[in-house]
Each structure stands twice: as structure tokens, then as C-alpha cells.
Amino acid sequence: MTGREVPTKRKRRVYAARVPVEQRRSELLNAALHLVVTSGHTAVTMDAVAEQAGVTKPVVYGVFNNRAELLDTLLRREQEQGLSQLAAIRPDPANTNPGAQLAHILAEFLTAVREAPQRWTCIVMPMADMPAQFHAVREEARERVLKRTEKLASELLPKNKADIDPEIVAHTVVTLFEMAARLVLADPEHYRPERFTAAIQAALT
Numbered sequence: 001m002t003g004r005e006v007p008t009k010r011k012r013r014v015y016a017a018r019v020p021v022e023q024r025r026s027e028l029l030n031a032a033l034h035l036v037v038t039s040g041h042t043a044v045t046m047d048a049v050a051e052q053a054g055v056t057k058p059v060v061y062g063v064f065n066n067r068a069e070l071l072d073t074l075l076r077r078e079q080e081q082g083l084s085q086l087a088a089i090r091p092d093p094a095n096t097n098p099g100a101q102l103a104h105i106l107a108e109f110l111t112a113v114r115e116a117p118q119r120w121t122c123i124v125m126p127m128a129d130m131p132a133q134f135h136a137v138r139e140e141a142r143e144r145v146l147k148r149t150e151k152l153a154s155e156l157l158p159k160n161k162a163d164i165d166p167e168i169v170a171h172t173v174v175t176l177f178e179m180a181a182r183l184v185l186a187d188p189e190h191y192r193p194e195r196f197t198a199a200i201q202a203a204l205t
Contacts, residue, residue, distance in 0.1 A: 025063050025073075027053050032074045037118045040129045044071060075134050078119045079141045085112040086145060091156060098156050099204025103197040105152075106177060110193035113181045117188075124181045146170050 019027075031052035035043045046067055050057045064070040089108040091101050113120045123138065150170035157164050183191040 021063065024055075024059070028055075028060055028063055028070070029074050029077055032070055033078065033118050033122060036074070036127075037121045040127060041071065041131055041134070042129045046070070071131065072133060075122070075137050078122045079137055081116070082119055082123050083141060083144065085116070086148070088112075091152065098158070099201060101156055102173065102204065103200040106180065106200060107193055107197045109177055110180060110184055110196065113184055114188065114193070117185055120181055121185055124178050125185060142174070146174055149173050 028049055031049050032044050035048055035052055044067065046057055046060050046064075049070065050060045053060070060070075064073065086109070089105055089112070092104045095101055095104065123141070127134075147170075150166045153166040153169040153173070157166065157169065180191075180193075180196050184193065
């Protein structure tokens with residue numbers, strides 16, 4: 001061999017920037033949520049989450065021990081944040097008409113759905129590959145919503161109509177809201193929130 005060999009430069013490996021663990025946890029959960037919504041629960045693997053988040057797999061394992069823990073944390077985060085959105089919705093104190101109140105609350109709810117479509121897709125849309133624990137936590141959250149809705153119904157319904165059952169009203173209202181959310185998420189241009197509120201007001205006021 002003649003001449004002097006020129007050493008080739010080894011390509012430097014790209015490492016994820018160091019960020020606070022809570023920020024990293026949020027980034028990984030956001031990546032997992034995107035995968036759930038776009039490709040289903042089975043698409044959420046540690047490799048896929050790492051690729052979606054733009055990090056290496058060891059970074060994912062540095063935050064979550066396994067896929068089951070990651071999915072469980074994701075579900076509980078979305079449920080709790082969804083419940084927080086619902087808790088922020090308040091009846092309009094200036095309006096005593098139950099139909100108008102229902103339309104107002106539905107409008108506020110559908111606004112929350114449109115602000116966080118991936119969250120609410122995870123919460124209300126049917127998914128064939130949903131793990132059992134997702135069903136359990138969904139039902140737990142739904143029961144909490146039903147209890148709060150029943151309490152609101154008891155406060156808002158006319159006191160002189162004893163035959164109105166707040167529990168049945170709560171089930172009906174929650175089912176209506178779930179249906180409206182699914183339609184808004186599936187076809188937001190066709191099923192706009194104002195169509196639902198206008199229909200409710202026309203029917204009940």
C-alpha cells in the first residue's frame with residue numbers, strides 16, 4: 001500500500017437531547033396517543049413509540065418499564081384530563097330553562113372535544129383492539145360522569161315534576177353527548193357543534 005491512508009470519519013450517533021423526565025414522559029405519551037388514534041392499540045410498541053417521538057428505545061424504557069405500563073399511564077392521563085375538561089363546564093346561571101341549559105352544556109362539551117380530538121377519540125370512539133383495562137377505566141370514568149350529570153339534573157329539573165327521574169335523564173344525556181362527540185370526531189365539517197345545540201333548543205325550549 002502506498003501513500004498515507006486517510007481515516008474515514010465515523011458517523012456520530014444522534015442522541016435524544018436531555019430533557020426533564022416529566023417533559024419526556026409527556027412527549028412519549030403524546031407519541032403513544034397518536035399511534036392509538038391513527039393505527040390502533042396494537043400499534044403501540046416500545047419501538048414504535050420511540051420512532052414516533054424521535055428518540056431511541058432505551059429512552060422509552062428509561063421512563064416506562066414496559067408497554068403495559070405505558071398504555072395504562074396513557075389511558076389514565078387522557079381520562080383524567082378529559083374529566084377535568086368536563087368539570088370546568090358549568091351551567092349558565094342566567095338561564096333557568098332546562099332545554100337551554102342542556103344546549104349550553106352540550107356546546108361547551110363539544111368545544112372541549114374539538115380542542116382535544118385525539119384525547120376524545122381515545123375516550124369515546126369504539127376500537128376493536130382495545131385492551132381490557134381500557135374498557136375498565138372507560139367504564140369507571142363514565143360512572144363518574146353519570147353521577148355528576150344526575151346531580152346536575154336534580155338541581156336543574158323543575159321541582160314540581162316529581163315523575164322526572166334524574167337517573168334516567170342522566171343516562172339519556174350522557175348517551176346523547178357520547179353520540180354527538182363521535183359524530184363530531186368522525187366528520188367535523190358535517191356535524192358541527194351548533195347543529196346539535198340548535199336541534200336541542202328547538203326540541204326542548
